[in-house]
Amino acid sequence: MADRPPAEVEVGPGLVRALLAEQCPVVDGIGPVSAMPVELVAQGWDNSMFRLGEDLAVRLPRRQLGAALLRNEQAWLGQVADRVDVPVPVPVFAGRPGAGYPWHWSVVPWIGGRAAGTVDRTDRRRLAEPLGRFVTQLAVPAPPDAPVNRFRGVPLAARDAVVDERLDLIRHPRTDDLRSVWDEARSAPAWDGPPLWLHGDLHPFNIIVDDSPLPRLRAVVDFGDMTSGDPACDLAAAWLVLDPEGRETFRHTVDAARGPGEDAWRRARGWALVMSTSMLADSDDDPVFARLGADIVDEVLVDR
Template identity: 30%
Template sequence: MTNSNPWDADWEVSAPLASSLIFRQFPRLSSMPIKLIGCGWDNVVFRVGDEYVFRFPRRNVAVELIKKEGVLLPMLAAFLTIPYPKPFFYGEPTNDYPFPFLGYTYVPGTLPKGLTDEQRASSAVALATFLKGLHAFPLQRAREHGIEHDHRNLLDIAQRKEKMQTFLSTLAVHISEEDRDAIANYLGQVVRDRIRPREVLLHGDLHVKNMLVDEAGQISGIIDWGDLNVGHPGADVSVAYSFLPPQARQSFFHAYGEVDEETKILARMMAVYIPMLLWMQAIDHKDEEVAEEARMTIRRALADE
């Protein structure tokens, strides 16, 4: 299979294939219904009964990532203050499907689309406390279990800015002049080429598709840990700009702890960079809801306090 986009699959995982793999390897689940509930860049996700979800890599790059999840996620329980999926079933490759796969505890909630500013602000302290705990995880322990170091080269601001300008060229024909100019003006104001290294354990991919909220709109779960890596905290602190409205950032930073200017520069950049990718994917998939959420995320990220 030839991929033209980074979200295209190397392997397709159908519901019948997933059912066969799960039920053959874990026969005690065979009486439970199975339902497709999501398809991300790296994995396709099925809910099994009321208690479990199974994720299957759909891209070659995701295979090593899901292996690392299986090893490290159980170790994070003492550090995390927001529910997350814990690996419970470790699936093995077969002749039908050549990759390992994982079954996790199910975390209830819905994706945080269309929330009010007040609903978002109500999660500021919870998100900050969660990241403070995650970023305190011992780095040596993470490295001993194969967690990668800064695989996205977060410190190179100039390179990321160049990528974003390419993204903007792709988006330009699909978006309003106002949105295009806002992003272009922001990129024009980014003058730093690199930032100094800082290292913590990162979730690495905190955005609207990897966060869950309850019925009141408060954060209730963090999912998809495939981008676990050691890198600059700005990558995760980006939620202060992407998820939270400007008036809630002070509360976030007060609970998280002191954050220097370089961390804020990277955080804001990632809060624009990731939604640009999601926006392009949404346009490709004709998903107007995600496209609008990506657009509003960028608007929040660019808004001043």
């Protein structure tokens, strides 16, 4: 299998400080930031995240693909925030290339808490209802100039070849059952409505919860894959995030709001397989995501 995509540009606290000094020495409502501590807190496939002081974070792409995705966040997240009742990290400053760094970057609010991926699935059940509301609030018709993402929200037939390759690669002991799940999802009628807004990557490490024993939803983050298309793509959160009991609550919440229909849920399980096989195939150097991919596959098979 393969490692996660490598960084094309190395970023560190020194670069963050240089960019801030050059372009954003003061943040409205916060004040001067040059003396604030800078700490690397997350390194994803596309971006690095640095905490800046107590209340801010700096988000910098680590590869060209991530640079384009971050521009989507800068352009559209303000509109998303107006529609949903869950906090999202709308940039407070949109940086541009500088200090030897080639891409745009963002200063965003720091959202405290922990990733839902660090919490047992049984303890995520409280997230099911608010997450279902978030998905339905987000999924409204998108404008013609909404971001294009050829990997999310598209007809499942467009992902057929890559899923087939990944299933061969990961050699899961229940590969035949996984192929049956995929065939069932792919055979569902394609979405024929207008393209709807999508987060595009609703796995549990993009969902922030509080520190209580039974955690509550605090925020949804990382909108780099945001696009428009088949709403089943975001309904995959039922398997990405939740256990069977949580899925039932999530589905009830979504069905009560907009009733996407059985075909959408069949496609949604297919989208969960798309995302989990990607994690398994490309995370040899990332044990957290490898475990997440395996966990999601298990959930997909639970409902078989």
